[in-house]
Amino acid sequence: xxxxxxxxxxxxxxxxxxxxxxxxxxxxxxxxxxxxxxxxxxxxxxxxxxxxxxxxxxxxxxxxxxxxxxxxxxxxxxxxxxxxxxxxxxxxxxxxxxxxxxxxxxxxxxxxxxxxxxxxxxxxxxxxxxxxxxxxxxxxxxxxxxxxxxxxxxxxxxxxxxxxxxxxxxxxxxxxxxxxxxxxxxxxxxxxxxxxxxxxxxxxxxxxxxxxxxxxxxxxxxxxxxxxxxxxxxxxxxxxxxxxxxxxxxxxxxxxxxxxxxxxxxxxxxxxxxxxxxxxxxxxxxxxxxxxxxxxxxxxxxxxxxxx
Amino acid sequence: xxxxxxxxxxxxxxxxxxxxxxxxxxxxxxxxxxxxxxxxxxxxxxxxxxxxxxxxxxxxxxxxxxxxxxxxxxxxxxxxxxxxxxxxxxxxxxxxxxxxxxxxxxxxxxxxxxxxxxxxxxxxxxxxxxxxxxxxxxxxxxxxxxxxxxxxxxxxxxxxxxxxxxxxxxxxxxxxxxxxxxxxxxxxxxxxxxxxxxxxxxxxxxxxxxxxxxxxxxxxxxxxxxxxxxxxxxxxxxxxxxxxxxxxxxxxxxxxxxxxxxxxxxxxxxxxxxxxxxx
Ligand SMILES: Nc1ncnc2c1ncn2[C@@H]1O[C@H](COP(=O)(O)OP(=O)(O)O)[C@@H](O)[C@H]1O
Ligand SMILES: [Mg+2]
Numbered sequence: 001x002x003x004x005x006x007x008x009x010x011x012x013x014x015x016x017x018x019x020x021x022x023x024x025x026x027x028x029x030x031x032x033x034x035x036x037x038x039x040x041x042x043x044x045x046x047x048x049x050x051x052x053x054x055x056x057x058x059x060x061x062x063x064x065x066x067x068x069x070x071x072x073x074x075x076x077x078x079x080x081x082x083x084x085x086x087x088x089x090x091x092x093x094x095x096x097x098x099x100x101x102x103x104x105x106x107x108x109x110x111x112x113x114x115x116x117x118x119x120x121x122x123x124x125x126x127x128x129x130x131x132x133x134x135x136x137x138x139x140x141x142x143x144x145x146x147x148x149x150x151x152x153x154x155x156x157x158x159x160x161x162x163x164x165x166x167x168x169x170x171x172x173x174x175x176x177x178x179x180x181x182x183x184x185x186x187x188x189x190x191x192x193x194x195x196x197x198x199x200x201x202x203x204x205x206x207x208x209x210x211x212x213x214x215x216x217x218x219x220x221x222x223x224x225x226x227x228x229x230x231x232x233x234x235x236x237x238x239x240x241x242x243x244x245x246x247x248x249x250x251x252x253x254x255x256x257x258x259x260x261x262x263x264x265x266x267x268x269x270x271x272x273x274x275x276x277x278x279x280x281x282x283x284x285x286x287x288x289x290x291x292x293x294x295x296x297x298x299x300x301x302x303x304x305x306x307x308x
Numbered sequence: 309x310x311x312x313x314x315x316x317x318x319x320x321x322x323x324x325x326x327x328x329x330x331x332x333x334x335x336x337x338x339x340x341x342x343x344x345x346x347x348x349x350x351x352x353x354x355x356x357x358x359x360x361x362x363x364x365x366x367x368x369x370x371x372x373x374x375x376x377x378x379x380x381x382x383x384x385x386x387x388x389x390x391x392x393x394x395x396x397x398x399x400x401x402x403x404x405x406x407x408x409x410x411x412x413x414x415x416x417x418x419x420x421x422x423x424x425x426x427x428x429x430x431x432x433x434x435x436x437x438x439x440x441x442x443x444x445x446x447x448x449x450x451x452x453x454x455x456x457x458x459x460x461x462x463x464x465x466x467x468x469x470x471x472x473x474x475x476x477x478x479x480x481x482x483x484x485x486x487x488x489x490x491x492x493x494x495x496x497x498x499x500x501x502x503x504x505x506x507x508x509x510x511x512x513x514x515x516x517x518x519x520x521x522x523x524x525x526x527x528x529x530x531x532x533x534x535x536x537x538x539x540x541x542x543x544x545x546x547x548x549x550x551x552x553x554x555x556x557x558x559x560x561x562x563x564x565x566x567x568x569x570x571x572x573x574x575x576x577x578x579x580x581x582x583x584x585x586x587x
Pocket of ligand 1 (some may be wrong): 047
């Protein structure tokens with residue numbers, strides 16, 4: 001790997017007796033899109049805050065752009081674009097003023113910030129909302145404005161904490177499109193998410209994080225290859241009968257997971273697995289063959305689902 | 309939509325944020341933000357700013373003033389002359405307290421101002437200091453209206469009115485930073501924020517020798533005045549406005565007290581801001 005832009009060893013955050021981030025190691029290369037995938041409460045936002053140098057780590061080392069995050073906060077943040085989980089926009093100000101005011105916090109000259117705000121208004125596709133107050137914007141618009149705000153200082157690295165949580169599918173795609181554009185330009189993206197589709201879409205490489213620890217690391221494809229089969233057969237027998245049926249599926253596919261509403265059978269060939277099921281005289285109410293996803297990886301690693 | 313003719317990169321790597329400059333001027337950008345927010349309530353600000361001096365001066369002049377002046381005034385001056393400096397200072401105290409109650413609490417909880425600034429190179433200490441400087445920006449016009457009214461009413465010469473401005477600003481700074489130090493520790497508003505107005509500002513106004521000399525109060529109530537920033541500022545105001553006798557030592561005591569409160573409040577505020585914004 002080229003000299004990493006962000007590098008952590010034994011990174012730890014404790015709140016009193018509670019350990020939110022428990023000794024994690026990772027390196028993020030320049031230009032890479034790197035993800036933290038994990039359920040709510042895994043410690044993703046806490047990790048992001050430590051990278052942004054707005055939360056002092058309890059233990060371990062953390063270098064961001066070659067600087068120790070505990071000691072060079074302002075210098076680090078001068079070079080980062082931060083999109084926090086809650087937008088933190090000034091809802092009483094106009095859209096354009098949110099960009100302007102924020103740009104000034106980076107010590108950039110007035111005239112430059114004015115011009116830059118206009119540019120980013122176009123990038124965020126908010127030209128028509130230029131003088132609207134922020135509290136009247138939709139969730140997707142606010143999120144795009146937050147991303148535009150994060151870009152005002154021409155950052156080398158963008159931190160995006162759950163960029164599309166709470167957005168409808170269409171708004172998510174518009175947002176992803178903007179992020180692809182940044183990725184194409186070589187901006188380093190650091191993304192947290194609890195959506196496996198978002199992780200698959202945006203991340204070159206990711207770590208799966210659970211209860212403050214990293215449980216797996218790799219590209220989405222390599223993780224799926226390593227921890228899951230090519231395909232998954234989902235069969236439902238009706239909630240009362242899933243468990244009994246699961247007992248009779250022994251030996252079909254590589255592995256099985258019994259969920260409350262269905263049974264997952266991991267096999268490289270889902271259709272063959274389905275045939276094997278029916279040959280045993282079992283008749284699922286519904287069946288579905290799909291490709292393995294990061295959701296399956298997470299289930300395999302933790303025994304739990306990403307979204308509870 | 310048509311694609312732009314030339315593809316322009318979103319990131320311009322030639323522009324670099326200047327964190328050294330932010331280290332010096334971060335507080336000023338906080339002021340800039342506050343001034344932009346004032347736009348939305350500039351009309352109410354003008355209305356109260358212009359309205360209240362006239363209401364108070366007319367009311368007290370024609371009411372209480374007539375009554376008091378049937379004697380020989382207070383301390384040898386007409387009642388309005390006696391009360392005016394204290395009214396000006398009371399305004400400075402009120403605006404300083406208000407801005408630092410709802411502005412500070414809101415900055416943490418409602419408007420996200422501080423949380424958003426935290427994502428930039430601006431430090432928590434600069435936010436606290438910027439907030440104080442922004443408060444002064446608000447106090448200046450409010451005092452300005454009052455001082456102009458004093459001149460129009462013939463109570464003060466322009467020069468003497470102007471001399472009251474720095475005293476008012478020092479008072480606003482003292483009250484503002486003390487209020488900030490406490491408000492910034494408050495996580496939720498369960499009504500306690502309004503206590504500042506009701507149980508601190510109003511009583512201080514009543515017991516600080518504002519409407520009558522402090523010495524009129526029974527001896528056991530006078531210490532309230534001594535620890536009240538308003539009393540110290542009002543005394544200074546009177547010395548400036550009608551040459552009320554004051555020893556050099558008392559000049560020093562009054563100014564020293566206000567400056568100390570401002571300094572202690574500022575140090576505590578910075579500390580609270582730092583702790584609260586490290587998550
Ligand atoms: N300021 C804080 N004080 C105490 N506990 C916290 C604080 N911030 C986060 N936590 C706890 O740390 C854990 C991880 O939180 P977080 O990093 O927000 O998770 P995620 O972003 O993955 O959902 C959670 O259990 C959360 O309650
Ligand atoms: Mg989070």
